[in-house]
Amino acid sequence: MKRPWTLLISPVVPDAQGTGIQRRAWMWASELSRSYDLVTLVINGAPVNVGGPSAVPGKMIVVAPDARSNRWWKRYTWRRPMPAAFHDVVRELPADPPHQIIVFRLEVLPVIHWLPIHWHDRLDIDIDDWESQKYRGFIWMALRYRQWRESASYCQFYCLSRITERAAVLLARVIYIAAAEDAKVLARKHPRAQVIPLPNRIVALSEGLPEHRHPQSASLLFVGDLRYLPNRDAIYWFVNNALPRLLKSHPQLTFYVVGDATEELARFLKAAPLVWAGRLPDLRDAYANTAIAIAPLRGGSGTKFKILEAWLYHRAVVATSHAVRGLGVSPGIHALVADDVDTFVAACQLLLDDESRRHRIAEAGHRLAHENFML
Helix, strand or coil: CCCCEEEEEECCCCCCCCCHHHHHHHHHHHHHHHHCEEEEEEECCCCCCCCCCCCCCCEEEEECECCCCCHHHHHCCCCCECHHHHHHHHHHCCCCCCCEEEEECHHHHHHHHHCCHHHHHHEEEEEECCHHHHHHHHHHHHHHCCCHHHHHHHHHHHHHHHHHHHHHHHHCCEEEECCHHHHHHHHHHCCCCCEEECCCCECCCCCCCCCCCCCCCCEEEEECCECCHHHHHHHHHHHHHHHHHHHHHCCCCEEEEECCECHHHHHHHHHCCCEEEECCCCCHHHHHCCCEEEECCCCCCCCCHHHHHHHHCCCEEEECCCCCCCCCCCECCCEEECCCHHHHHHHHHHHHHCHHHHHHHHHHHHHHHHHHCEC
């Protein structure tokens, strides 16, 4: 008997080992393909690699966005394909309506109006991050660093996000969002909407996991795309406030930073007392050589892949309450949680000096990840 089919519309190619947004897209592709014949419609103008170990299940169709879109829409990264090209794609789709349409992220929401009208009652939307709240946080971060132009842009993005989120609530049967805390607030704002928290989940490592023991040497690790404002803010905050105190109490401490950076941040990292590795295609060695993973995030939204990844590699985590939101963390059991400099430094010092506690917290986090956040 032929299985029903479902349509996933995404701004990125799903990739189990890619960036955060690619991993969440992969989560949908993986889950949907288990029960349905999956068609993934990717609206993206970047070069696409469709092969390799993370090949997308089912059929994938890539449509380039309209290059004639005005500068405003491009800045907001909306994906508006050429109408003629999109209608050609629709003709390739099965004639019978899909069992479900998942629109992954709001930037591809406009294309729903170009699908057959009788398909619209099958629409569910995964907004992933709560974009308007994310941009509200970005406004204050940019102001903190006196980035006036960026702050003004984030104000515009915040307003547009609010408008589109309201439209999504009216159009969709179900709204999915990563963090349970965000789901509660969104449901209160829109009581008629069905809002369901759907935390990020990742693919378990099959081989090459570092040994479960923690290195004896004092070492910390931060992993993240440093072009992303909350990650930049976290690095500036930690290096300027916490790292000097940790180096004073632990002179042999090595702080590793992994991730792409802006030119300005790259200069800062090269001058700081740390080891910046840039972007690494394989993080196994970075985690194998590190005792503790840190996540001093003070902004952003969604649930953090960097926390899940550290747990997967059996590494203890010191993080802010913002970084572990939506992950069901019991502070002191799955991670040490600290929101100011004094407590963050004290938490790092505690784990650096107490290997048995470090091991217990790492293993508790590892169990939590495998019980709740694995595909």
